[in-house]
Amino acid sequence: MNEAWAREVVRAAITDPELLEALRLLVERRYQDVPFLLRALQDEPARFVPAALRAVGTDGALDRRTAELVAVAAAASQMCEHCLRVHIEEALANGATYDEVLETLLIAARIAESSTNAVSLRVLRRVAAARGLATGGESPHE
Incomplete structure (x- = not known):
């Protein structure tokens, strides 16, 4: 995942309730649930979004x-x-x-x-x- 793109996604999701909900659904689909830590952060989009993106990310070595x-x-x-x-x-x-x-x-x-x-x-x-x-x-x- 490109860093600039990731920052844009985070900024957009933090301010857009529909994107925030879509990200929550993506996490739920991946894990058949929203993990406890992410549920705890759901009311804090600035913290939830980066954590959720890491949870569903596939980039890396x-x-x-x-x-x-x-x-x-x-x-x-x-x-x-x-x-x-x-x-x-x-x-x-x-x-x-x-x-x-x-x-x-x-x-x-x-x-x-x-x-x-x-x-x-x-x-x-x-x-x-x-x-x-x-x-x-x-x-x-x-």
Whole structure:
């Protein structure tokens, strides 16, 4: 999407109730619903329009299937059930297989587990060290 064109669309949609409604319907058609965040922004056209355009956009270096798999991983890491449902549906609708979605979820879970452990263990070591307790050795990455 050309930046100048996008700015014109945003300006027009912000001031034209019919264009605003058309954009809302486009989002609803794409997701079979209007996602919560966009519903929350509907009464603020200056914020709703750019967010809605991003939600329905297809431009970018990633094809839609890949972008939705990335969104599945992000939604999983945030534990957002509604987001997961929407992006799993979109990934499957854009050609991802069940196995690809499953592997994406498993990768996201491994990353979340790894980062949870890393942060938790660093905090434990800092608290233990501050109390003069043995920490089981120092990590070079702290």
